[in-house]
Amino acid sequence: MDKQQILMVHKNIVDKEGVFLKSIEQLEKCIKYYERAATPFITPEMRVVLEEIVKYERDVETVVHSGFKHFERCRLEWFPDYLSASDSSEYIQALRLTYQQKFNKLGHRDVLGALMGLGISRQKIGDIVVLEEHIDIVVDASMAVYISANLDKVGRAGIRIAPIELDALREHTPVMRCVDDTVKSLRLDAVIASAYHLSRQEAQQLIKGGSVRVNYREMLQTSHLLLEGDLVSVRGKGRFMLESVEGETKKARIRITLSHFDT
Template identity: 35%
Template structure:
């Protein structure tokens, strides 16, 4: 198994604390031969790295976060007994006819209770409600304590995973001269490549939730690109080329 120091070389400094926690969790499972779960929902760059590099026939590494195509997931190591992942799913329903609540409103209300962001998975707003997987140790607290979002009264209940709605994406195809980050950002944001470079340099672009200021970085199938003020996208596979040699690339935009 790779050393902690070798693993950390693959991450930015801002991810160091989380990566060390995940590595320790994995190390415990590996050395003791027991199933372990991370104590928080991991960002995509973290769970993707560990599932890709450590999953093997004799050592199972899985990531799960309730929703299809979700970003934040809990990592499980050596879960040979298929123990359920330690999260529960909460549905928060807006009971006000006069307030339209956004993702930011629901997330802010939960965190105002003192809940850390890492204890929450992806939060999805659908019509007049929000659905979010929550680490099991804090789920009851939210169920009993959350009664309003802003000035809007809400009801809170637990739902089962088989009742989850499908993820909402706007599917499309973009045409780019290369898979460089500046070309991808320019097309997704409908701006010039020069302007794309400016917002990349200013730190307003995230790749799998980590800041990236490398405009020449090649984007890969399955990576999440978040552009401040524009939206969040999942980059898909190359599906063809134009006569001029440009790439046709699938993408999904979260809506």
């Protein structure tokens, strides 16, 4: 594995905190010394790239530790293929935050800010899911006791926080808005133009400007053909999934259904 070459090829996701570099170094450790290793919490973009890289390492197994079934951030564990995966509790811990909702309304940003205000870096924090009754958080297992002992306030709200079992985590069901339309083709620029009521030229500018990701990968090709189930994110506009392709109209246009993720 050529670390420098990997960093050069994927320089678009090299981050200021050095999370991607640390992850590559952990993978290198596993390959060279046949040791179990794990990443910090990584973004979906990093996960896609790292899983692609490790495909070519025949003696290395990968497992995802996330807590939630539907997740954004996770930790990857790597280990020699003659070993077994660790229990997720060795790497991640679930915490449940409760507070008086009659007088306060907390959101994702409030909780993340409070955690980072304790001196905890973003790479130690996984997903934060805001529910009606409480807020569920996944963190690096090594930070759980510190957070439980020191986090007693988020914004102006006094809070209680306690560890829970990973299988007690509550899933957040994303709010989806389905829209039916027709497009001339399944090219990325055509579908983005349909999704956000843009001209084809405006959609192409977004793609060429690096604002578009398909399945968490940056996509610069305007002619890239989408498939059912592909997830498209456009910086500043949101995310949608190509839910279904229903065949052609009499005018040879393609019927599609897009599911927009409401924020």
